[in-house]
Amino acid sequence: RVLGNKAASGTEILKELGEEHLRTGRPIVYTSQDSVFQVAAHEELILPEELYRICQVAYEIACLQFGVCRVIARPFVGRTAADFKRTPNRRDFPVPPGGVTLLGRLSEKGLPVFGVGKIEDIFTGRGLSGAVHTKSDADGIDQTVKAMRELEDGLVFTNLVDFDTLYGHRNDVAGYARNLELLDERVPELLAALRETDVFLLTADHGCDPADASTDHTREHVPLLVRGPAVRPGRDLGVRSTFADLGQTLADNFGVAPLPAGTSFLRDL
Incomplete structure (x- = not known):
């Protein structure tokens, strides 16, 4: 089970659901205005490597089956809504370029x-x-x-x-x-x-x-x-x-x- 599952600002959804994520352990999933599906998780609760694995599964569903362009792993740290902060361990899982580059x-x-x-x-x-x-x-x-x-x-x-x-x-x-x-x-x-x-x-x-x-x-x-x-x-x-x-x-x-x-x-x- 997950939290969120809606369109949201990445910073605002951490304020809204970050503390519930810490209580439940459920990853936070949300979409952006562009064609991006994002998965956020606290680094101490879900290690970045495990979050990347989750995002790879999400990529196979959202991108390969439904045409979403990219999945992003959004690790964060902090203890309360007031101090949640994304870390540099973000990873992107995009659809490969479709033509000549x-x-x-x-x-x-x-x-x-x-x-x-x-x-x-x-x-x-x-x-x-x-x-x-x-x-x-x-x-x-x-x-x-x-x-x-x-x-x-x-x-x-x-x-x-x-x-x-x-x-x-x-x-x-x-x-x-x-x-x-x-x-x-x-x-x-x-x-x-x-x-x-x-x-x-x-x-x-x-x-x-x-x-x-x-x-x-x-x-x-x-x-x-x-x-x-x-x-x-x-x-x-x-x-x-x-x-x-x-x-x-x-x-x-x-x-x-x-x-x-x-x-x-x-x-x-």
Whole structure:
């Protein structure tokens, strides 16, 4: 038996059902506005590895039988509704990409592709030559710099999830600002790790405004910043028509076959 079994905010449902979960031992299940099924459990009650097993079973039902796109394991800690907190031991169990991906194109050419953060989960490991999960955005930046220094060629693909999970969804404006400052302080370190022909792209896949009235994703424009020794400064790339332009640009940069969607802006750099 489970608790929840409804659409809910991941932070709010812990406040609502976390204490009952501690009393009963029943996992908390809920859905998001997007096509995601989530399972939350206290780490001391249901160990993360057991939660991952539960999520794998949920994946076989929700995703393979009913077309849900992803199952997420949401371990948390705390003792009361006031202090329940998700941990970095989240794991994603998504449906594999259904078509051609940049990662696949690069791996077919023999180029290394290293994922940092939840990249390995999102792509179910496909097209990756190596990956590491991270405990925080600071750790994610550390791992990114390490990979940039170790890889002679190829792609380092990093997801910094704390902006979304810890601050955006929790409406923590001050925390979001501090994390943005942390990233800003580390950008020079990332740029210093670039080789002569490297390109650094900084963007986001969606908004998650911590000042918004909801706890869900928001729809503002996201940044697209590009730097590198060979990149001309001060170029205006405009408002892109699709996020796929980034993938197409990288395919162009690495000299692999074009992707099905997107327009390369490599010549504009």
